[in-house]
Amino acid sequence: MNLLTVENLTVTLATGSGEAQAVRNLSFNVGRGEILGVAGESGSGKTMTALSMLGLLPYKGKASGSIMFDGREILTSTKREYRDIRGKEIAMIFQDPMTSLHPMLTVEVQLTEHLRHHRKVSKAAARNSALELLATVKIPEPASALSAHPSQFSGGMRQRIAIAMALACEPKLLIADEPTTALDVTVQAGILKLLHQLRTDRNLSVMVITHDLGVLSSLTDRIMIMYAGSEVESGATSDLLQNPRHPYTKGLIAALPGNSEVNSKNLLSIDGMPPELGNFPSGCAFHTRCKFAKASCKETVPEVLNLSSDHRIFCPINPFSELSNSGSK
Amino acid sequence: MSTILKKLKRSKNANSIWRQPLAVVGISIIAIWTFLAIFAPWIAPYNPNAQDADKFLTPSAAHWMGTDELGRDIWSRIIHGARISLPYSLLLVVLSASIGSIIGAISGYAGGKIDSFIMRVTDVFFAFPGIVLAMAVAAALGPQIRNAVIAVTIVAWPVYARLVRGLILNAKQNDYVTASALLGSSALRTMVVDLRPNLSGPVFVLASLEVGNALLLLSGLSFLGLGAQPPAAEWGSMVSMGAVNFDRWWVGLFPGLAILTAVLAFNFIGDSLRDALDPRTAKALRD
Amino acid sequence: MNEILNLKNVAVEYDRHGRKVRAVAGVDLTLNSGEILGLVGESGCGKSTLGKAIVGILSPITGEIVFDGQKVKKLTRGKRPEHFRNLQMVFQDPYGSLNPRRKIGVQIADGLIVAGMSKKLALVKAADLLEKVGLPRNAVDRFAHQFSGGQRQRISIARALAASPTAIIADEPISALDTSSQAQVANLLVNLVDEFDMGMVFISHDLSIVRRISDRVAVMYLGKIVEVGTVDQIWNNPSHPYTRALISAIPHADGTSFMPKDLPGDVPNPMSPPSGCRFHPRCPLAKAECASNEPELRKLADGRDVSCVLQTAGSQPVTITLN
Numbered sequence: 001m002n003l004l005t006v007e008n009l010t011v012t013l014a015t016g017s018g019e020a021q022a023v024r025n026l027s028f029n030v031g032r033g034e035i036l037g038v039a040g041e042s043g044s045g046k047t048m049t050a051l052s053m054l055g056l057l058p059y060k061g062k063a064s065g066s067i068m069f070d071g072r073e074i075l076t077s078t079k080r081e082y083r084d085i086r087g088k089e090i091a092m093i094f095q096d097p098m099t100s101l102h103p104m105l106t107v108e109v110q111l112t113e114h115l116r117h118h119r120k121v122s123k124a125a126a127r128n129s130a131l132e133l134l135a136t137v138k139i140p141e142p143a144s145a146l147s148a149h150p151s152q153f154s155g156g157m158r159q160r161i162a163i164a165m166a167l168a169c170e171p172k173l174l175i176a177d178e179p180t181t182a183l184d185v186t187v188q189a190g191i192l193k194l195l196h197q198l199r200t201d202r203n204l205s206v207m208v209i210t211h212d213l214g215v216l217s218s219l220t221d222r223i224m225i226m227y228a229g230s231e232v233e234s235g236a237t238s239d240l241l242q243n244p245r246h247p248y249t250k251g252l253i254a255a256l257p258g259n260s261e262v263n264s265k266n267l268l269s270i271d272g273m274p275p276e277l278g279n280f281p282s283g284c285a286f287h288t289r290c291k292f293a294k295a296s297c298k299e300t301v302p303e304v305l306n307l308s309s310d311h312r313i314f315c316p317i318n319p320f321s322e323l324s325n326s327g328s329k
Numbered sequence: 330m331s332t333i334l335k336k337l338k339r340s341k342n343a344n345s346i347w348r349q350p351l352a353v354v355g356i357s358i359i360a361i362w363t364f365l366a367i368f369a370p371w372i373a374p375y376n377p378n379a380q381d382a383d384k385f386l387t388p389s390a391a392h393w394m395g396t397d398e399l400g401r402d403i404w405s406r407i408i409h410g411a412r413i414s415l416p417y418s419l420l421l422v423v424l425s426a427s428i429g430s431i432i433g434a435i436s437g438y439a440g441g442k443i444d445s446f447i448m449r450v451t452d453v454f455f456a457f458p459g460i461v462l463a464m465a466v467a468a469a470l471g472p473q474i475r476n477a478v479i480a481v482t483i484v485a486w487p488v489y490a491r492l493v494r495g496l497i498l499n500a501k502q503n504d505y506v507t508a509s510a511l512l513g514s515s516a517l518r519t520m521v522v523d524l525r526p527n528l529s530g531p532v533f534v535l536a537s538l539e540v541g542n543a544l545l546l547l548s549g550l551s552f553l554g555l556g557a558q559p560p561a562a563e564w565g566s567m568v569s570m571g572a573v574n575f576d577r578w579w580v581g582l583f584p585g586l587a588i589l590t591a592v593l594a595f596n597f598i599g600d601s602l603r604d605a606l607d608p609r610t611a612k613a614l615r616d
Numbered sequence: 617m618n619e620i621l622n623l624k625n626v627a628v629e630y631d632r633h634g635r636k637v638r639a640v641a642g643v644d645l646t647l648n649s650g651e652i653l654g655l656v657g658e659s660g661c662g663k664s665t666l667g668k669a670i671v672g673i674l675s676p677i678t679g680e681i682v683f684d685g686q687k688v689k690k691l692t693r694g695k696r697p698e699h700f701r702n703l704q705m706v707f708q709d710p711y712g713s714l715n716p717r718r719k720i721g722v723q724i725a726d727g728l729i730v731a732g733m734s735k736k737l738a739l740v741k742a743a744d745l746l747e748k749v750g751l752p753r754n755a756v757d758r759f760a761h762q763f764s765g766g767q768r769q770r771i772s773i774a775r776a777l778a779a780s781p782t783a784i785i786a787d788e789p790i791s792a793l794d795t796s797s798q799a800q801v802a803n804l805l806v807n808l809v810d811e812f813d814m815g816m817v818f819i820s821h822d823l824s825i826v827r828r829i830s831d832r833v834a835v836m837y838l839g840k841i842v843e844v845g846t847v848d849q850i851w852n853n854p855s856h857p858y859t860r861a862l863i864s865a866i867p868h869a870d871g872t873s874f875m876p877k878d879l880p881g882d883v884p885n886p887m888s889p890p891s892g893c894r895f896h897p898r899c900p901l902a903k904a905e906c907a908s909n910e911p912e913l914r915k916l917a918d919g920r921d922v923s924c925v926l927q928t929a930g931s932q933p934v935t936i937t938l939n
Contacts, residue, residue, distance in 0.1 A: 154659075154882050155659065185823060185876075186862060186879040189867075189875075192867070193878050214824075214869040214876075216869070217867060217870060218874065218876055237871055238873075253869070256824070266807075267798075269799035273796060504709060508776075511691070511705055512704075512775070512779055513695050513696045513727065513731065515694055522726075526717035527716070
């Protein structure tokens with residue numbers, strides 16, 4: 001049974017000019033010990049999806065649909081129930097390690113704080129757990145690290161500390177929102193390696209939110225591509241990246257600097273800009289930028305089209321269907 | 330100034346100054362006082378200096394606010410008092426804002442020793458309570474409304490200097506200032522062309538908040554006999570007479586209320602302007 | 617192809633909480649007209665500081681920077697000498713690089729007005745430049761906040777173009793933009809370099825884009841250049857262990873199970889750099905001598921420069937493998 005099953009999730013936010021849907025009828029799963037990548041440009045709704053699982057939507061934000069976590073419905077949780085879920089069952093790390101750690105508190109306090117809240121352990125026991133956690137995330141000299149402050153660490157180290165904090169109460173699902181975007185490439189490689197290790201050692205499920213296809217390729221088992229609050233394509237990582245079938249996914253991959261025409265310095269990009277919240281085009285939101293759009297694309301919201309058991313798109317046109325689909329399993 | 334107006338026009342309904350009830354109240358009050366001040370000779374029922382009636386008459390139908398120690402109609406004197414208090418306060422603010430801004434701009438852009446020196450000078454000014462310093466200057470210059478204005482200007486300029494210096498120090502760090510220099514603009518040109526437009530908004534807001542203060546200081550000096558001289562109908566000196574004749578409550582109360590309403594009105598306007606133009610508090614207001 | 621920029625032994629210090637930090641510790645570099653030189657390195661390597669020193673925002677404490685035959689001087693309160701106005705910069709932050717309270721047109725026209733052109737004519741030229749960077753002419757009357765990040769960068773580029781630059785230092789010009797805008801602005805820069813035969817130093821931490829648009833690449837580590845070569849040389853056969861580590865750490869977006877390799881350890885504090893070769897504490901191939909001798913930049917047979925004892929001047933590069 002899947003650890004996380006999301007069905008028809010819709011997130012509505014209050015903006016200056018009325019209500020707007022940031023996520024529209026989204027459905028996806030995360031299995032136990034699976035790493036799912038959620039990809040999309042800004043405005044795709046990927047962060048709101050994650051926040052809705054933790055009850056952290058902005059003021060006046062509403063979520064509807066169903067989120068089944070570990071066998072029970074959590075979308076309808078009360079504030080108190082969400083507090084129990086956060087940290088203990090689902091944990092989250094964020095993009096900027098500078099601002100996600102408290103600058104004034106020592107590492108020890110930050111690591112043991114919710115450990116003691118959720119599990120009521122003694123100070124000494126919590127300290128030992130903290131030392132173990134720092135060792136797990138490969139912080140050198142854990143003992144002296146405990147009494148240090150976040151400002152004394154580099155960006156990569158801070159992110160490791162944030163991961164240690166997230167793991168303190170042994171959650172089943174870790175949500176990582178752009179975890180390496182602010183880091184140098186060699187430091188990023190270390191974090192990716194760490195996340196892999198954690199999945200192997202602890203059967204940790206991870207939901208990685210990022211726009212970086214390279215990170216997704218290295219880290220994830222499956223990928224879901226989002227655009228304007230809806231899914232456009234999802235499937236096994238290797239299949240999706242090697243055989244993208246939605247025009248948007250194809251465009252994203254073609255726009256990678258490594259993929260542009262060999263002898264030209266010019267980078268390809270998808271024409272136009274991603275739509276803003278509250279201003280999503282009708283029907284299939286991508287139709288305004290799509291080379292294959294037909295009249296019907298403007299009218300009807302696309303339904304799911306299963307290309308194989310683990311690869312689906314939301315595009316009735318399916319313009320690349322005549323290409324051979326290698327290895328769908 | 331035009332940018333302020335444009336910004337007010339452009340702002341969405343939620344931010345609009347007209348949506349803030351306090352601002353509407355403030356503007357209305359000032360509008361009423363301005364109207365009274367302009368048309369004083371036609372509105373005032375009596376000549377403000379005519380000592381025709383009996384002294385210390387209580388408020389009645391003939392004299393809405395009673396008469397003072399020389400038999401002059403207080404209501405007429407209050408209306409005429411607006412012709413002193415309002416224009417002089419505004420003049421004060423214009424003077425102190427201009428002087429203070431220029432000094433602050435020089436300090437902020439020059440940096441280094443010049444900046445330190447100017448800041449120490451402003452610190453000295455800040456160390457004195459405003460009214461005490463104003464008293465000292467006004468007394469030294471001689472009791473006259475013109476000298477009172479000079480005195481209050483001397484007291485009021487440092488707050489603008491500090492604001493403008495801070496704004497310039499902040500603005501200096503922006504890349505567009507560096508870009509100007511790279512293109513060949515001299516420091517002076519950058520200051521005038523690039524930085525000045527960023528100053529008018531905050532300075533204007535500060536000035537609107539300071540008008541009330543200016544009025545109070547001016548009235549205070551007159552209250553102490555250092556500002557407007559008799560027989561001028563100035564609110565502060567009228568209050569001073571009221572303090573001496575406390576049992577005749579109307580002599581001091583009405584001029585006091587005049588000062589109160591005017592200062593409050595300016596403060597309302599200043600607060601609302603600040604909230605409307607400051608993006609952070611504006612957001613808080615909207616949500 | 618002529619040399620437009622020449623740096624010799626440039627070191628730059630700045631003050632941090634009263635202590636001096638040598639962010640750039642002796643750099644040699646050249647830039648030719650019509651070429652894009654990518655300047656890459658991770659946090660703390662000093663590439664941004666070097667960029668600022670090249671245009672004169674910061675002053676080097678040793679060495680010299682020669683632009684088109686003349687030594688670059690630090691910016692003063694006076695007007696920047698005319699000769700150096702051909703050396704321009706594009707900044708990273710699209711929001712701080714334009715004055716929010718002035719119309720776009722006059723900001724672009726500044727460069728022309730300062731050079732003596734009438735305001736009227738300068739505004740017309742400003743509209744021309746806006747067209748050149750792909751924006752409508754009527755943008756001259758608009759304000760910065762009406763434009764997106766990518767458009768603002770184009771406006772900044774138009775402003776730099778007003779000074780008829782022969783060299784542009786672009787300091788992370790696309791890092792703050794979303795992916796679509798990144799491609800568009802990068803393409804614009806490439807086309808302008810081509811059209812005006814400018815030289816460009818493209819400072820960036822995004823190795824994929826650098827690979828795409830650069831002709832040559834210089835790699836920096838902790839204030840020093842470790843390798844300079846053509847893009848092909850750097851990517852396909854890096855001759856410095858750090859370059860190799862950097863390239864191996866780049867993820868591949870191809871759906872294979874390729875795992876980028878990490879480089880253990882942290883960048884040392886620039887206030888107290890390691891003795892000898894600055895990379896030696898983290899270098900898997902370090903020898904005993906690396907702790908005491910700082911290797912000089914040497915020219916290899918294929919034209920590139922590298923500072924590592926494993927490479928010999930004048931010879932073909934030795935292949936570097938890390939494991």
